[in-house]
Amino acid sequence: MKKRTFLLTGVAAAALASGAFADGHAPVKVGFIYVGPIGDGGWTYEHNKGRLAVEEHFGDKVETVFQENVPEGADAERAMTQMALQGADLIFTTSFGYMDPTIAVAAKFPDVKFEHATGYKRADNVSTYSARFYEGRAIQGHIAGNMTKTNKIGYIASFPIPEVIRGINSAYLHAKKVNPDVEFSIVWAYTWFDPAKEADAAKALIENGADVILQHTDSTAPQAAAADAGNVVTFGQASDMGEYAPFPRVSSIIDDWAPYYIQRVQAVMDGTWESVDTWDGIGPGMVGIGEITDAVPADVKAEAEAMRDAIGAGEYHPFTGPINKQDGSVWLAAGETASDGDLAGMSFYIEGLTGEIPN
Amino acid sequence: MELSINPILLVASLMVASTPILLAAIGEMVVEKAGVLNLGVEGMMIVGAICGFAIAVETGSPAVGFVAAALGGAILSMLFGFLTQYLLSNQVATGLALTLFGLGLSSLMGQGYVGIKPPSTPKLDIPILGDIPVLGPMIFSHDLMVYISLAIVAGVWAFLKYTRGGLILRAVGESHDAAHALGYNVILVRLAAIGFGGACAGLGGAYLSLVRVPQWTEGMTAGAGWIALAIVVFASWRAGRVLLGAYLFGGITVLQLNLQAAGVAIPVELLSMSPYLITILVLVIISSDRNRAALNAPASLGRSFHASS
Structure with a gap:
């Protein structure tokens, strides 16, 4: 040493x-x-x-x-x-x-x-x-809740960290709002990138009756598995994944890091770089919503776009109370919105989700 | 909570999920039986994955794709063979380099193939057998490669156990000096074994990109080659146990995902590590007779051979 x-x-x-x-x-x-x-x-x-x-x-x-x-x-x-x-x-x-x-x-x-x-x-x-990927997840949840026929939505999660849990909660909250019968089955893949495993997870979910697959892993393998199954809806994750549009991929969350990276490199050049904490969403453009295809019914598409614009303008917060935690205790009272601190450390499911978060 | 897992679908996906690792592992087993340690399995797999994918897309025929994948893997393995057998380079270092090289080469070759859908590999419609209730859809309704992989396992087993060629290969792996003294061409035998291993790894990779996923993504093997290497060791260099190990690993991987999807209340952490844990445990227990397991390890494994020494 x-x-x-x-x-x-x-x-x-x-x-x-x-x-x-x-x-x-x-x-x-x-x-x-x-x-x-x-x-x-x-x-x-x-x-x-x-x-x-x-x-x-x-x-x-x-x-x-x-x-x-x-x-x-x-x-x-x-x-x-x-x-x-x-x-x-x-x-x-x-x-x-x-x-x-x-x-x-x-x-x-x-x-x-x-x-x-x-x-x-x-x-x-x-x-x-x-x-703020959870902003995009809200829109996905809205579309997913409307589009599922089996009322079963599969979610391929990666690791049990706050970012992933926020995404699950946000998607579930908004799916449930439009479809009270909706159920989430969550598979923890314990990997960010393993196409074979992601494909297996997608197939397992589909075989268990899910007809919408949300993913929080990095490859397009679940899209391919859904395309193979034929009648399963997916969303692009982190990137547009437009190769799978207009179906199964009906929309996507796109991460746009370029403006931030340029700004930070400029700061180093200018000697003004400081340690900061940046958390941007749809408004500043760090989170983009990929084109919602015509596979989505027109009214659902319009609602989703309205939600996107409302979140972008800061008029709507995806976590607006009343929201209870999984155990039934109150997290947010009516009209209250989640604080960034709460979101950053989120380690609980909201009411209605089944299963436990692994440690 | 009720169990909604369909055992028929489960076994069917188990066989699909296990085939890539099985192919890579059985090939590597032959290589190691010849006394060569090729750590480049991952690299050969991924090169096979892109060769098979690209050729299948260009020709529209998955069968041609699989042949190309085997060739691609074999050609890459010949690079390893040339370096280790003629230039006597260190096998461990060369194998690791082969993996890195294969990952890089495959992403270069795959530039134009991202997001493309491959031609679908037809599932065999075996008359009679396929119509058996339960068993038919479970075991007899796969694509040809699943059966070819099983045939390769059986072939390797029979070859090593019953044929003169198998005996020579094992002799080379046990004591290359003795085999040389008997007049066998050690380097040629080893090159043949390395080429076979490369071809099998290539097939395994192509099975990933053409059937199991099916698409091309950079780095898509994601460690499958290393699992195959581990299975060879834990299976104590026996074809039957390699099959068992690969199916256990693939099977439990699929099973645990299904259990999660069905919402069974078993801690996810346990489920997630179960493929590794159970495969290793079972194979270690089977091979627990230490003396016999040690006998199975090729005595010249990883040692360079030069006729003068």
Whole structure:
């Protein structure tokens, strides 16, 4: 351990001495750590689009590097350390599971700025950023509740973290509003990206009677499984997944990271970068709603679009009381809206959902 | 809560889910029986997945796609064979490199194939057998590849147990020096085994991209190759146990997803780790006779051979 620390500091010192760090002239080096491959068609694909937008916007004033398929956990620390040693000035770590590794590596490289997606731990040189995906989930829930004939909606969840639980709650709340008989079956896949497993999960849900599949995993495999089944509705996740439109994919949540990435790189160039916590939704455009296809009845489509606009304008909050928790206790009184703090740490189902959240 | 899982559908999806791992594992078993440790299974699988997918899309024939996948996997494995058998590079390092290379190569080859639907692989309509009530839809209504994978397992078992060729292959894997002294061409035998392993891994990959998922996505094997490698070891290099291991793993994976979908009140954490846990447990218990298991491990596994040494 000692030897390694010594080596690290040695290399870092050498890098400093040779002026590899931003001196105002050298291009700003921006690193990206991805949890899946850039061709996943979903989550990582959109982050990479953001990276390409940064390159296009700044031209040769920036240099970007990225690493794909970085497992969440100890290996992530190695990848980030390597990037920092290569002289990156700003590193975006784009998955929830990179939270602790990001904090640990950031402590070793106080001069490098880090940005961690979807987490809640910050430091002087670590910002966090995320999108209010639950706003999009509300619209999905509305469409799903209207479109299901079996009243069974399947949900492929990844890991039991607040972001995923918010999505389930939001979708369920709005499906239930339009269809009191609706039931959610939730499958925890314990992966962000494994097309075979995602396809198996989708098939299992379909075989159990679900005719709408919502997914919180990154690949398009559930779309393919639904297309195969023929009469199952899906939604694009993280990316438009337009290849599967107009059916089974009837709409989508699109993450648009480009404006944020450009803004943050600019801040590093200007020397105005500060540790912040950004959480933007439909309004600022970080969450986009993909085209609602004609497979959705016209009135449902109009309602969904109205909801999208109301959320975007800040007139409607997807979590507006009265809402009870699963155990029947009151979470939000009538008219009350959820605080960001409550949402950020959400670890409970709302009333009506069955099953337990794994720990 | 009532159990709404349909056992017929379950067994049917179990066989589909297990086939990629089974193919990759049985191929790797032959490679290891010849005394070569090829850690590049994941890389060969994914190259097979894209080769098979691309050719099936271009020709419109899944059968041609599978042949191309086997060829693609075999060609990639020959790179490994050349490096380790002729240039005597370290097998572990070369195998790992092969995986990285295969992942990169496949995403390059797959650039134009994202979001495309492959031609569907027809399910066999076996007369008589397919009409048996329960068993018919369960076991006899799959696509041809499922049966080919089972035939390969049976073939490998018979080949290793009963044929002269199998004996030579095992001799090479046990003691390459002795086999060499007897006049067998160690390198040629090993290359043949490596090529077979590559072809099987390629088929397994193509089964993922053409049947099980079915679509092309970068990195879609997502670790299946490593599971196959683990199954070979836990199955103590026996064809029957490889089959058992692969079906257990695939089966429990599908079962646990079905149990979750049906809302059975078993903690999800338990369900989620059950495929790994149960597969390892069962295979370890079967292979618990340590002396016999050790006998099964090819004695020259992972060692380089050079005629002069």
